[in-house]
Amino acid sequence: MARRAVVAGLLLAGSPAVLAAQDQLTLPLRENSVRFAVIGDAGTGEREQYEVAHQIWRYYQAFPFTFAIMLGDNVYGPERPQDLLRKFERPYQPLLDAKVEFYAALGNHDDPNQRFYKPFHLDGKRYRSFKKENATFLVLDSNYLDPEQVKWLEDELKAAGGGWKIPYFHHPLYTTARRGPELELREILEPLFLKYGVEVVFSGHEHIYERMKPQKGIHYFTAGGSAKLRRGDTRPNGVTEVGYAADRTFMLVEIVGDTLHFQTVTRTGKTVDQGIIKRRVTGKPAPVAH
Amino acid sequence: MWFNAGRGTVIRLLAAAALLGAVAGCTKETSPIDPIADAVAEFTKGVDEYVQLRNHLADSVGPLAETMSQVQIAERAKALAQAVTIARAQAQQGDVFTPRAGAVFATLIKQEYSRRPPRVKETRGDAQEELPDFVPQVNQIYPTTYPLATFPPELLPLLPQLPEVVEYRVVQHYLILRDIEANLILDFMPRAVPVVE
Numbered sequence: 440m441a442r443r444a445v446v447a448g449l450l451l452a453g454s455p456a457v458l459a460a461q462d463q464l465t466l467p468l469r470e471n472s473v474r475f476a477v478i479g480d481a482g483t484g485e486r487e488q489y490e491v492a493h494q495i496w497r498y499y500q501a502f503p504f505t506f507a508i509m510l511g512d513n514v515y516g517p518e519r520p521q522d523l524l525r526k527f528e529r530p531y532q533p534l535l536d537a538k539v540e541f542y543a544a545l546g547n548h549d550d551p552n553q554r555f556y557k558p559f560h561l562d563g564k565r566y567r568s569f570k571k572e573n574a575t576f577l578v579l580d581s582n583y584l585d586p587e588q589v590k591w592l593e594d595e596l597k598a599a600g601g602g603w604k605i606p607y608f609h610h611p612l613y614t615t616a617r618r619g620p621e622l623e624l625r626e627i628l629e630p631l632f633l634k635y636g637v638e639v640v641f642s643g644h645e646h647i648y649e650r651m652k653p654q655k656g657i658h659y660f661t662a663g664g665s666a667k668l669r670r671g672d673t674r675p676n677g678v679t680e681v682g683y684a685a686d687r688t689f690m691l692v693e694i695v696g697d698t699l700h701f702q703t704v705t706r707t708g709k710t711v712d713q714g715i716i717k718r719r720v721t722g723k724p725a726p727v728a729h
Numbered sequence: 730m731w732f733n734a735g736r737g738t739v740i741r742l743l744a745a746a747a748l749l750g751a752v753a754g755c756t757k758e759t760s761p762i763d764p765i766a767d768a769v770a771e772f773t774k775g776v777d778e779y780v781q782l783r784n785h786l787a788d789s790v791g792p793l794a795e796t797m798s799q800v801q802i803a804e805r806a807k808a809l810a811q812a813v814t815i816a817r818a819q820a821q822q823g824d825v826f827t828p829r830a831g832a833v834f835a836t837l838i839k840q841e842y843s844r845r846p847p848r849v850k851e852t853r854g855d856a857q858e859e860l861p862d863f864v865p866q867v868n869q870i871y872p873t874t875y876p877l878a879t880f881p882p883e884l885l886p887l888l889p890q891l892p893e894v895v896e897y898r899v900v901q902h903y904l905i906l907r908d909i910e911a912n913l914i915l916d917f918m919p920r921a922v923p924v925v926e
């Protein structure tokens with residue numbers, strides 16, 4: 440299987456498709472940077488998931504990243520062994536063969552027993568943290584935010600020190616999509632994010648792409664359209680910076696010291712959003728440069 | 730004991746009930762405080778007994794560790810669910826959510842819902858309706874093709890804390906107790922949660 444991926448990689452590396460991806464890449468590709476992909480609500484096993492997965496693989500040739508974060512709804516419907524194969528292992532096989540690690544958060548369509556599925560890197564837990572260079576990622580289970588999890592989160596944020604603190608979880612605290620933001624979660628989580636200097640948050644659940652204007656200094660991304668799409672389900676308003684609901688999307692992110700670069704790409708390879716977020720040193724919101 | 734960590738919960742339960750003035754089962758002859766504490770203790774005892782039983786069964790089924798194999802995960806969940814179902818073949822609705830505990834919880838939940846703004850109630854209502862035709866049964870596998878409705882996070886701290894193998898779920902007007910690893914409903918309480926129109 441690994442050999443097949445290498446061969447596929449070599450074939451792709453010199454192909455016009457890869458060159459096109461290189462041309463379209465807006466990320467700096469610095470040495471020793473933290474590079475990852477972001478996918479949300481991807482586990483349908485349907486054609487669109489495979490098409491997005493193919494596009495991610497194509498971009499991987501130009502932008503080799505070491506891990507991907509999954510924003511929940513990793514496996515829709517039944518979770519029989521054949522479902523995991525069809526809805527996760529097959530579409531991302533080239534990436535798995537290339538040793539890309541997937542770090543999943545649980546969505547409302549996910550069986551919490553996914554935490555025992557090794558490729559999701561949940562370490563048998565419903566919520567966990569992991570560190571990559573100067574970034575601490577906090578994987579939350581927003582389906583069941585009990586007091587123990589809230590206490591754990593505060594302890595983790597406190598211990599994380601001065602680098603990037605990047606929580607991600609399924610339900611968005613800010614969105615203009617039909618189902619709306621999760622206000623109860625916001626009431627509980629936002630004060631902690633503010634207290635401990637969180638600047639970037641990723642969520643899924645809504646099958647669109649959306650980047651909000653900084654809310655109290657925090658950049659919120661909703662990226663739940665990596666297979667499912669709720670076409671046109673954005674209602675741009677005063678809090679929306681960019682909304683896109685015309686096709687499936689994924690994100691690529693690169694952290695270089697105190698700057699976070701992001702690029703949002705559709706299933707056909709078109710870039711629909713990009714920017715740079717600089718970590719703030721004061722309480723002011725971090726600006727986004729384009 | 731897991732319930733020790735939830736002492737604040739008991740205080741909130743008592744305060745909530747005192748505010749409401751009366752909870753089903755309270756009489757003039759009895760202090761309104763004691764029956765509520767008793768009801769909560771009854772519930773926690775039921776949960777403790779369940780956890781003791783299922784942990785014993787889980788030991789016999791074998792531990793669930795991280796694995797590359799979804800086959801192992803699925804088989805283990807199935808085996809545990811079967812073992813629990815056989816061991817609790819006589820279990821009935823209300824064994825854990827006893828009528829007294831149910832009355833306390835329903836009152837508390839109703840009161841909590843009444844404090845929430847319409848926008849929050851609407852979101853909760855959407856989640857409750859994710860399984861519109863579902864009628865839970867004790868020892869039933871929670872339907873794997875449906876989402877697990879998000880539990881209202883501001884309601885959770887008001888309910889007794891559960892051991893990590895068990896969780897609450899809300900579906901329509903039902904409050905459900907679910908064994909997470911076995912994906913099994915161990916008890917449920919009808920008309921516990923207001924249905925948001």
